[in-house]
Amino acid sequence: MRRPFIAGNWKMTQSRAEAVALAQGIVSQQGKTEIEVAIAPPSVYLDAVSQVTKGSAVGLSAQNMYHEANGAFTGEISASMLLDLSCKYVILGHSERRHILGETDADVNRKVHAALAAGLVPIVCVGETLAEREAGNTKSVVQQQFDGSLAGLSNEQMSDVVIAYEPVWAIGTGKVATPDQAEEVHADLRKLLETRYNSNVAAAVRIQYGGSVKPDNAAELLGQPNIDGALVGGASLKVDSFLGIIAAAK
Numbered sequence: 284m285r286r287p288f289i290a291g292n293w294k295m296t297q298s299r300a301e302a303v304a305l306a307q308g309i310v311s312q313q314g315k316t317e318i319e320v321a322i323a324p325p326s327v328y329l330d331a332v333s334q335v336t337k338g339s340a341v342g343l344s345a346q347n348m349y350h351e352a353n354g355a356f357t358g359e360i361s362a363s364m365l366l367d368l369s370c371k372y373v374i375l376g377h378s379e380r381r382h383i384l385g386e387t388d389a390d391v392n393r394k395v396h397a398a399l400a401a402g403l404v405p406i407v408c409v410g411e412t413l414a415e416r417e418a419g420n421t422k423s424v425v426q427q428q429f430d431g432s433l434a435g436l437s438n439e440q441m442s443d444v445v446i447a448y449e450p451v452w453a454i455g456t457g458k459v460a461t462p463d464q465a466e467e468v469h470a471d472l473r474k475l476l477e478t479r480y481n482s483n484v485a486a487a488v489r490i491q492y493g494g495s496v497k498p499d500n501a502a503e504l505l506g507q508p509n510i511d512g513a514l515v516g517g518a519s520l521k522v523d524s525f526l527g528i529i530a531a532a533k
């Protein structure tokens with residue numbers, strides 16, 4: 284049985300005070316349940332937010348990291364630094380990093396290896412653009428990202444990874460994939476896990492859906508057999524809507 288996992292990606296939003304208040308609002312209402320929950324504040328607020336999430340049922344995630352362990356990499360943050368701030372997860376290969384910051388599958392792959400080696404749970408994002416979908420290339424694009432981003436992992440390592448399928452055209456647009464559209468890609472990803480790894484890995488790995496998830500569309504998406512959670516952007520910035528999505532996962 285895969286434990287449903289809902290994560291909120293706050294992106295580059297919030298002041299320090301807003302981040303702490305948002306975390307407090309979520310932590311105060313989110314007890315330990317069968318749903319795994321995490322929030323990903325901007326890295327500069329991880330320390331402040333970790334004081335709020337400490338000992339709670341809400342896990343802390345970073346939005347990115349660098350693959351090197353330490354050294355002369357101005358502006359970058361290592362996996363061990365994130366662990367030092369009590370992070371459990373790190374989002375890697377988000378489409379905004381791929382498309383705006385130019386991250387490649389090879390970059391993501393180096394980060395995945397570094398995160399796993401340090402003991403962080405990587406949430407690895409894949410997803411096609413609108414042009415790629417309209418050209419009928421969704422399956423091949425997602426497969427290429429899967430193979431490139433997750434190359435060289437053992438079965439054991441892969442079992443610890445969380446995958447997030449996030450169609451780029453659905454992120455921040457209000458245009459959510461239909462449950463059938465999402466489930467089709469999730470089922471393809473599950474098959475890839477089985478062929479590239481094995482059936483135990485395929486059964487264990489959680490695959491989140493992301494892209495305009497809201498409290499009113501979450502239940503139908505999360506009801507699909509291969510959708511094991513959600514990576515939520517905009518709707519994770521309000522306590523009520525984030526909790527509404529968690530409630531829909533139950």
Ligand code: PGA
Nearest residue numbers: 454455494495515516517
């Ligand atoms: P959204 O973002 O929920 O605002 O569409 C999702 C994401 O980027 O993870």
